[in-house]
Amino acid sequence: MLELKGLHLKEGDFELRADLSLRASGRYAVIGPSGAGKSTLLDAIAGFRPLLSGTVSWNGQAFTDLTPAERPLAMLFQDNNLFPHLTVDRNLALALRPDGGRIGAEGREKIVQALADVGLAGMGGRKPAQLSGGQQSRAALARVVLQERPVMLLDEPFSALGPALKVEMLDLLAKVADRLQALVLIVTHDPNDARRFAPETVLVSDGIAHAPQPTGPLLDNPPPALAQYLGGA
Amino acid sequence: MARRAFAVIAGALVALLTFGPVVAVSLRAGGVGGFAPGDWGAIRFTLTQAVISAGLSVLFAIPVARALARRRFVGRGALVALLGAPFILPVIVAVLGLIAVFGNNGIFNGLLRALGLPSMTIYGLHGVIIAHVFFNLPLATRMLLQGWLAIPSERFRLSAGLGLRPWAAFKVLEWPMLLRVAPGAFAVIFVICLSSFAVALTLGGGPKATTVELAIYQAMRFDFDLARAASLSLVQLVLAVVAGVAALALARGDGFGSGLDRVVTRFDTGRIGLALDSLWIMLAALFLLTPLALVAWNGLAGLPMLSASVWQSAGHSMSVALGSTLLCILWALPLATRRGELIGLLGIALSPLVLGTGLFLILRPYINPLSVALPVTAVINALVSLPFALRILRPEAEAIRQDHARLSAALGLTPWAWVRFVYLPRLRRPLGFAAGLTAALSMGDLGVIALFADPDRAPLPLHVYQLMGRYQMEAAQGAALLLLMLSLGLFWLFDRGGRVNA
Numbered sequence: 001m002l003e004l005k006g007l008h009l010k011e012g013d014f015e016l017r018a019d020l021s022l023r024a025s026g027r028y029a030v031i032g033p034s035g036a037g038k039s040t041l042l043d044a045i046a047g048f049r050p051l052l053s054g055t056v057s058w059n060g061q062a063f064t065d066l067t068p069a070e071r072p073l074a075m076l077f078q079d080n081n082l083f084p085h086l087t088v089d090r091n092l093a094l095a096l097r098p099d100g101g102r103i104g105a106e107g108r109e110k111i112v113q114a115l116a117d118v119g120l121a122g123m124g125g126r127k128p129a130q131l132s133g134g135q136q137s138r139a140a141l142a143r144v145v146l147q148e149r150p151v152m153l154l155d156e157p158f159s160a161l162g163p164a165l166k167v168e169m170l171d172l173l174a175k176v177a178d179r180l181q182a183l184v185l186i187v188t189h190d191p192n193d194a195r196r197f198a199p200e201t202v203l204v205s206d207g208i209a210h211a212p213q214p215t216g217p218l219l220d221n222p223p224p225a226l227a228q229y230l231g232g233a
Numbered sequence: 234m235a236r237r238a239f240a241v242i243a244g245a246l247v248a249l250l251t252f253g254p255v256v257a258v259s260l261r262a263g264g265v266g267g268f269a270p271g272d273w274g275a276i277r278f279t280l281t282q283a284v285i286s287a288g289l290s291v292l293f294a295i296p297v298a299r300a301l302a303r304r305r306f307v308g309r310g311a312l313v314a315l316l317g318a319p320f321i322l323p324v325i326v327a328v329l330g331l332i333a334v335f336g337n338n339g340i341f342n343g344l345l346r347a348l349g350l351p352s353m354t355i356y357g358l359h360g361v362i363i364a365h366v367f368f369n370l371p372l373a374t375r376m377l378l379q380g381w382l383a384i385p386s387e388r389f390r391l392s393a394g395l396g397l398r399p400w401a402a403f404k405v406l407e408w409p410m411l412l413r414v415a416p417g418a419f420a421v422i423f424v425i426c427l428s429s430f431a432v433a434l435t436l437g438g439g440p441k442a443t444t445v446e447l448a449i450y451q452a453m454r455f456d457f458d459l460a461r462a463a464s465l466s467l468v469q470l471v472l473a474v475v476a477g478v479a480a481l482a483l484a485r486g487d488g489f490g491s492g493l494d495r496v497v498t499r500f501d502t503g504r505i506g507l508a509l510d511s512l513w514i515m516l517a518a519l520f521l522l523t524p525l526a527l528v529a530w531n532g533l534a535g536l537p538m539l540s541a542s543v544w545q546s547a548g549h550s551m552s553v554a555l556g557s558t559l560l561c562i563l564w565a566l567p568l569a570t571r572r573g574e575l576i577g578l579l580g581i582a583l584s585p586l587v588l589g590t591g592l593f594l595i596l597r598p599y600i601n602p603l604s605v606a607l608p609v610t611a612v613i614n615a616l617v618s619l620p621f622a623l624r625i626l627r628p629e630a631e632a633i634r635q636d637h638a639r640l641s642a643a644l645g646l647t648p649w650a651w652v653r654f655v656y657l658p659r660l661r662r663p664l665g666f667a668a669g670l671t672a673a674l675s676m677g678d679l680g681v682i683a684l685f686a687d688p689d690r691a692p693l694p695l696h697v698y699q700l701m702g703r704y705q706m707e708a709a710q711g712a713a714l715l716l717l718m719l720s721l722g723l724f725w726l727f728d729r730g731g732r733v734n735a
Contacts, residue, residue, distance in 0.1 A: 048639060
């Protein structure tokens, strides 16, 4: 279980508070108006932003003092998920060996498997620029798969993809998460993504990340701040 | 936080190596009373030649830059690129070329004699100024060209639409830009000319044409008057720091930038304007290219007769150049940050001669400074090149950190893996360029080495100078051509290395 207790961060005028817990291997969307702090919430959990107070813990173990890499989570960013000058294989090898050391036969086997999982079998020798946008997202997902963390944080990772491709990637994400039994927290600005992928949704608005609520009812009957953001939807 | 530790160590070393010599010089200085009568003259000459050199460079750069900004012609790109070349051109090579043009038996005097006019001499104030303009006209032109290209083309369109006469358009559009850019260009060139040593050494000298830097050298080498050398170093230091701060305040663009291959489309140039533009471009190209062509031409004859000692000198120069390149890059990698760039500027504020004098004073109680001439030269050359290297590396280094820091943190890359797999590979292009510049600068350096020179281990530029001193002009020209090829070759190799497969 991922628990945020008394979480409080502040940057200039911006403030965000969170008190909530998320089930292991659950799937959650994070939704809310622009600038409400959706990305900030993920950054705080991942350790990219200092907290004013509060703790973040996994199965009762607080990891607030750990570096991003030491936390039990893997994160997909909006961009820069792969080093552009390294081949996909090399990128994935760094996920297995962050010290840059050689990976053995077992590691190579894992990389081949991860690439096959995301539908990129045989493309490990290419550099990111030689892949299409969708393939780059798949390669980034393979990286997260290899990290094998119990929590996956995704910050609008597929927002640059077209609608059909995005649906495909969300299904792939669901498949991968199921296999790893991972908790997934995905930021999205598209209510359809949330409905499709996440049974429950964390609403971020008015400086608060609210406890998760069932996605359907929340979107059917949105509170005023969310209703305004969603517009006619 | 290992990254931080390296930056602190590198920064501390730079500070130590710059402030140490300054302290040594200050302690040893004999006060104003220590000056020889000629030293006041040296100060006056230094300021005079710097004002005239900077003034003429900027003055001539105005029509040349204007012509380049609005003319499209075959070879324009090559000419603009050539304007960057004097930066890595060994001073001694340029001086030999200028002597071939303006010297007693040069083309120019031949022309004057043919016309029945009195001949001119390249030695003294004239020569120093000609050489400084040769080196700095290109820099001034690049800075002004940047200013011209920064004027939005819509403005020119508007002025054409209003039907402004050329003179009115100049006053409205170009004059304000010149007022903004020219003082900075003047100040930067003034600072460069202020600490001119090699030019003064080769073309100046004598009581009427000695710069402060040259006086330091003479006090050290000929009179072995360390107190006087130290006093003069302090004078030089004050001059350079005052002028440097002024230049920093005045200077905007740095003439280093790219994107100069654009041409401003103008609507206000008539036939006379076209002729004048062509004339200026031709004159500038002639002035810059003739000396180089003559060095190459005259050197070819000398190349086959190069003595073993010339090759040995070339070897020394190569090892100094490669050593200082390695050192400069090792320094620059951790210092490629905003704060680091400020620390790196220390190296440019101090002239190599002042640094050399200070290091000489520090080392003398322990060892014979002449025995470490080459390592000391390598260190000082690295220090002097550091600001340029940082200027080149910092933007890219910051972009790399910005783009990839989060992913690296998410993966938990070790500092070593970060440097090996992310920082260095991403930085390759600017790294190659910076290394090329450093290597070429160091290869052609004739500054601090003259101070420490050990006749048996003279690097190539000093060797050329010694050959000139013995009037062995053929040999000097051959060695100069070798020096030119090695400098440009090193630059090309490093720069190319950064581009291939990048």
